[in-house]
Amino acid sequence: MKDLIMFLILSVIAVVSSLFVFLSKNIFRGALSLSLLLVTMAMFFAMLNAEFIAAVQILVYAGGVLVLILFAIMLTKEREPSVSEVTTSRAVALIAFVVLSLFYLAKHTWEKYVPEKEFSATGASVGTKLFQTYVIPFEAASFLLLAAMIGAIYLARRRG
Amino acid sequence: MLTGEYIAIGVFALIAMVFPVITFLLSRLLRPTKPEPDKYLTYECGLIPFGDARKPYDVQYYLFALLFVVFDVEAVVLFPWAEIFKSFGNITLLLIEGIIFIVVLALGLIYAWREKALEWR
Amino acid sequence: MVPLSSYIMLSLILFSIGVFGILTTRNMIRILMGVEILLNSANLNFIAFSRYMGDITGNVFVLFTIIIAAAEAAVGLAIVMMIYRNYLTLNVGKIKEMRW
Numbered sequence: 001m002k003d004l005i006m007f008l009i010l011s012v013i014a015v016v017s018s019l020f021v022f023l024s025k026n027i028f029r030g031a032l033s034l035s036l037l038l039v040t041m042a043m044f045f046a047m048l049n050a051e052f053i054a055a056v057q058i059l060v061y062a063g064g065v066l067v068l069i070l071f072a073i074m075l076t077k078e079r080e081p082s083v084s085e086v087t088t089s090r091a092v093a094l095i096a097f098v099v100l101s102l103f104y105l106a107k108h109t110w111e112k113y114v115p116e117k118e119f120s121a122t123g124a125s126v127g128t129k130l131f132q133t134y135v136i137p138f139e140a141a142s143f144l145l146l147a148a149m150i151g152a153i154y155l156a157r158r159r160g
Numbered sequence: 161m162l163t164g165e166y167i168a169i170g171v172f173a174l175i176a177m178v179f180p181v182i183t184f185l186l187s188r189l190l191r192p193t194k195p196e197p198d199k200y201l202t203y204e205c206g207l208i209p210f211g212d213a214r215k216p217y218d219v220q221y222y223l224f225a226l227l228f229v230v231f232d233v234e235a236v237v238l239f240p241w242a243e244i245f246k247s248f249g250n251i252t253l254l255l256i257e258g259i260i261f262i263v264v265l266a267l268g269l270i271y272a273w274r275e276k277a278l279e280w281r
Numbered sequence: 282m283v284p285l286s287s288y289i290m291l292s293l294i295l296f297s298i299g300v301f302g303i304l305t306t307r308n309m310i311r312i313l314m315g316v317e318i319l320l321n322s323a324n325l326n327f328i329a330f331s332r333y334m335g336d337i338t339g340n341v342f343v344l345f346t347i348i349i350a351a352a353e354a355a356v357g358l359a360i361v362m363m364i365y366r367n368y369l370t371l372n373v374g375k376i377k378e379m380r381w
Contacts, residue, residue: 027308148355151356
């Protein structure tokens, strides 16, 4: 019961903040609303016993990626309003899609998935799985980060 | 599940959110309100501000933020690495895996250094 | 305990909002923010299934997704800024030259 109330409050915050990302007149406020969404997501992860991922979410997303987005907004000067053009037909399409898919999901039975009582995804358990089974993707991720870093520096540095 | 450990964080978050609201409300209730155009200037005395506050910043800020994000990710991934170090079976293998990861990202740092992305110009 | 289907439904709603926003906005930075929303709704699904199936692999996968999202944001925003430097606009509808 307590969990359900928590879930409802958090999901209302998540949905409203994700809508505000696109509907706010000022793009800076949209980015701050995105940060609220990311922190809410971290709370969901903590609710689902994924403490390590919740911490990573706050450290990398809310602390790193969001700073990048804010800097990109401050580095460029927006000349025209960029609010999503929400016409009636578009809104109807979105709501119809969501409602129909929710009906489809409700028809499906997910009851066979019952959570185990003792499940916790701490740094140690995630790390054991990561370094025992997923070593190659881990090293590949380092090359991906290297490529992203070199590419972004090459693109963004000042010329001349 | 959501146990008592997170209640402390929740209480902290609640206080942090409610405190500024109450402070602003209290000061609004207590203070006298006499609006004058001079009071809306940025500086009470000194230069009269001109131009737009949303000036395009220097790209150097973005480069620093970029490097921060990359090494943030590296640090986050090395946390579980350090955490399982003692209990892992094959320590040499684990050490080699970690060193490869660090060296590959160090190549990126060397590139950034050579491109003078670390210097403030 | 919240049933698994509620997490899937929330993830679906967030994903729809993200796609809707990406399709209706013209600003490049807003489109990238929409991509972050999409990635987050997918992550929520992964974590929920990981918890309800008792398998830690979902958590590992989300860790990779977050790493890749950081790389994507870094390169994407660098490209956005280079386009801005060349065109002085962020409107995707106005950028239609094929080369410069």
